[in-house]
Amino acid sequence: MADAGWPGCSKSLKGVVLDMCGVLYDSGEGDGVALPGSSPSVEALKASDLQLRFCTNETQATREKFVAKLQRLGFDICVSEVFSPAPAAVAVLKERGLKPHLLVYDGVLPEFDSVDKTNPNCVVIGDAAEKFSYQNLNEAFRVLINLEKPVLFSLGQGRYYKETDGLKLDVGVYMKALEYACDLKAEVIGKPSPMFFQSVLNDMGLQPSETLSVHSTSSVLGLHTSHQF
Amino acid sequence: MADAGWPGCSKSLKGVVLDMCGVLYDSGEGDGVALPGSSPSVEALKASDLQLRFCTNETQATREKFVAKLQRLGFDICVSEVFSPAPAAVAVLKERGLKPHLLVYDGVLPEFDSVDKTNPNCVVIGDAAEKFSYQNLNEAFRVLINLEKPVLFSLGQGRYYKETDGLKLDVGVYMKALEYACDLKAEVIGKPSPMFFQSVLNDMGLQPSETLSVHSTSSVLGLHTSHQF
Known part of the structure; x- marks a missing residue:
């Protein structure tokens, strides 16, 4: 399905940018909840040759506090990977x-x-x-x-x-x-400003055509399910 | 000057709509201050054959309280003449x-x-x-x-x-x-909605062409000085 949707994607793809809220977790009381399958997806991406960055429009906490929350939810993420x-x-x-x-x-x-x-x-x-x-x-x-x-x-x-x-x-x-x-x-x-995405690309040293941005849960679960990585 | 500016105005003019804040008074501490010449202008208009209404976008007080303030500032105005x-x-x-x-x-x-x-x-x-x-x-x-x-x-x-x-x-x-x-x-x-001005015209039973709206101090003083009424 992924091959049909993005022809040549698997050859040129070098990096993935994941949205966080709504992709990795849902906010709510306390830390919120991790979405099913999202933590293994992150692990699979990290084990691949792909570069991985995370994007959030979270502006109520420092990245440090925000990442600590994600770690408590079971995600292997560090501050330098997160763009806010x-x-x-x-x-x-x-x-x-x-x-x-x-x-x-x-x-x-x-x-x-x-x-x-x-x-x-x-x-x-x-x-x-x-x-x-x-x-x-x-x-x-x-x-x-x-x-x-x-x-x-x-x-x-x-x-x-x-x-x-x-x-x-x-x-x-x-x-x-x-x-x-x-x-x-x-x-x-911040999202959806092109300047903001560009700063993430700059950090990975990649072109837009080499990068996949994931904005919704269904995409991330889809990626996981289809074992692209 | 008024004759030159509005040809035929004095013949067809049947009503005047006055803004209040900035025309009759300036808001400020307490009741604010009446603008020089504005109270005599209102008196002159009332003594004329012209219909007179007042418009305000004041929405912090009832018309009763608002009119009481104007009366304290020396204006001969009653609630039924005020549109807010x-x-x-x-x-x-x-x-x-x-x-x-x-x-x-x-x-x-x-x-x-x-x-x-x-x-x-x-x-x-x-x-x-x-x-x-x-x-x-x-x-x-x-x-x-x-x-x-x-x-x-x-x-x-x-x-x-x-x-x-x-x-x-x-x-x-x-x-x-x-x-x-x-x-x-x-x-x-409210101002500047055409619907709002129309309700004032309806109350006077006049057409827009028969009415003069005064939105700034200089106009009201000008009218007073030129003794049009």
Whole structure:
């Protein structure tokens, strides 16, 4: 089936990029649950000649905490294999000499430790959840509106996600709010930004044509079942 | 000047619609301040043959409280002359048999006393200010996303406004947030919605060509200075 779907794939394929939430595990109370077959799939990929990286738009925790959770769920994953928006944002900020005002979840703040945040000349928002108060959004807005050339980075652009106590608004909703307030277009860092995928490819030293991105459970289970690796 | 700007205006003009904030007064601490010349302008208009109505996108107070403030500032204005989004929304809700989930400032809630709010099948948002918490916005979102045909009404679509302690995000920002979250287009009630202006014209029994809308201080002072009325 895989051969029919991707002609020549098995010859040119050199790397795999796996989404995490919804592919490896489902979020929920505590650590969430590993999806059936996903941990053996990761093991099979690691035992193959393929390079393997993981992608997540998780912006409520540092990669360290996030990876520790995945390890508790039984996955053989290390921090250097995981790509998330916050470190990507830090790289962009440093490259462009920008100093951020952060509106992010407390848990992810340590990712920004190395960044100068005095006299901010841009705003970075993540999935700040309860921190998306009227006051905090006003504060981010005022930073932007007072800049000669306002720059807004959004760590992802999700609309909403499900938690055990119901649906929750995601960062994309607040990105749209600030875009309208300041009449600007945010720069999205994270999935599905091409720049974000490119940074993963760069890390593997591969071309897009040599890489397979897996975004849903059915694909990963399919890969496992068909014993491609 | 007015004659040159609006040829034939003085012959066909039968009514005037005045914006309030920025035309009659500037908001600020307490009641704010009346703008110079605006109170005599209102008196002159009232003494003329012209019909006079007032428009506001104020959605933090009932018209009663709002008009009382204007009276304290020296204006001869009564509630029946003032058009604001909340009563217009109530009319729309009743006409369409809709039951709202309200995300509005507490001060404006009495305007919705006559509306059935059980098992809501639409959402109405106003300038809710501090009530635009993450939790309250999630709640409004969940109502919308669970409806077969989600309907969102926004009382105005302002981006931000100035208060004595700085700029504040306005309802339009949260309208955009919910529009993106639910992939819908809100129905705006209030300025600059044509439906809203039409309701004012209907009340006067006038056509648009017979009416002058005044949206800025300079116009109102200009009218006063040129003694058109």
